[in-house]
Amino acid sequence: MTVADPFNQLVADPYREPDTDVLLDEAIQLLADARTSTMGSSIKIDRDELLGLLLEVRERLPEELRSARWLLKEREEFIRRARVERDEIVLQGRQTVEGIIERQAVVRAAEARARQVIADAEAETRLMRRQTEDYCDRKLAGFEQLLVRTQATVAEGRDRLLGQASLEHSPPPPPARPLELED
Numbered sequence: 001m002t003v004a005d006p007f008n009q010l011v012a013d014p015y016r017e018p019d020t021d022v023l024l025d026e027a028i029q030l031l032a033d034a035r036t037s038t039m040g041s042s043i044k045i046d047r048d049e050l051l052g053l054l055l056e057v058r059e060r061l062p063e064e065l066r067s068a069r070w071l072l073k074e075r076e077e078f079i080r081r082a083r084v085e086r087d088e089i090v091l092q093g094r095q096t097v098e099g100i101i102e103r104q105a106v107v108r109a110a111e112a113r114a115r116q117v118i119a120d121a122e123a124e125t126r127l128m129r130r131q132t133e134d135y136c137d138r139k140l141a142g143f144e145q146l147l148v149r150t151q152a153t154v155a156e157g158r159d160r161l162l163g164q165a166s167l168e169h170s171p172p173p174p175p176a177r178p179l180e181l182e183d
Contacts, residue, residue: 023060027053 030050034043 019060023053023057027057 027050030045030053031043034045036043
């Protein structure tokens with residue numbers, strides 16, 4: 001019985017399923033097909049053929065185990081790299097979220113500060129407006145008093161001028177009488 005060389009196929013394609021199962025299946029089939037002897041449950045098989053199959057299985061088994069270990073190692077390395085990449089992505093995501101949260105906190109603080117500055121400025125503006133109005137009112141009141149005195153002085157001056165002009169054209173006034181005090 002001729003068996004294809006599965007070892008060369010394994011080396012060519014390390015991801016291919018090992019062919020030792022094929023060799024073991026052939027050995028089992030050889031035993032199953034063997035003729036029983038007339039003396040009981042003993043069977044007659046081709047010893048060399050079965051021995052050859054079993055030796056070939058034994059030779060290929062370590063190579064298939066190495067290939068399987070290599071595949072397991074590659075799988076573990078792939079999983080390790082995937083976990084590292086996952087952890088990096090999660091870390092970057094967390095850092096991004098933390099940055100966004102920090103920026104939001106800064107924005108909130110800035111908005112609160114801006115509201116406070118605006119409120120303070122409005123209060124200061126109201127105070128300054130009242131102080132300015134009070135100052136202007138005091139100055140206008142003082143100016144009004146000055147104008148009233150000035151108007152009185154002007155009116156008095158005009159009256160004197162009119163009085164002198166009429167004195168020149170009219171007879172002299174009677175002499176002033178001394179004031180008498182009443183008891």
